[in-house]
Amino acid sequence: MDKRRYWFFSSILIFIITIILLITGSSLLTTPLDKNNSIPLGTFITWTGLISLPLALYWGIKELRKPEGRLYTYLSIILKVTGVLAVLWMPICYLLAGNISFTFSEKESFQGGQLAMKWFWGFSYSLAIIPLVIFIIHLIYRTIKKFRL
Secondary structure (H helix, E strand, O other), X not given: OOHHHHHHHHHHHHHHHHHHHHHHOOHHHHOEOOOOOOOEHHHHHHHHHHHHHHHHHXXXXXXXXXOOOHHHXXXXXXXXXXXXXXXXXXXXXXXXXXXXXXXXXXXXXXXXXXXXXXXXXXXXXXXXXXXXXXXXXXXXXXXXXXXXX
C-alpha cells in the first residue's frame, strides 16, 4: 500500500472512531489526563477527529491534492485553510474558554463567557461542516460531469 492510501485510511479510521466515541458519549471522553481532573481525554480525541476529516479528503480525492480547474482550486484552498484551522483548534479554543476542558460559565467577560461559547461552537461545527460540504460539492460535480459526457 502506498503512503497516500495509508494516510487516507488512517484518517478515515481516526475520524470514524472519533465520531463513534462522540455519538455514544463514551466515558473515555471524560477520562482525566492529569491529577487535577482538568484535562479530559475527549479534548484530544475531538482534536484528532477534526484534523482527520480534512486530511481524509485531501488524501482521498486527487482533485483536491492536485487541483485542475477553478472549482477544485477554490475547494483545495478552502480545505487547506480548514486543515490549518483544525490543527489550531485547541489553542484557539483554549483562548476562548480559558481552560483546556473547554467549559464556559455565565461570566461577563469574553473569555470563558457565553459569547466565547457561541464562538467556540460555531468554530468547532464549521471545522466539521466545511469538509463535508466540500465532499458533497465534489460528488455533485463528478456526477454532473459523468452524465454530461
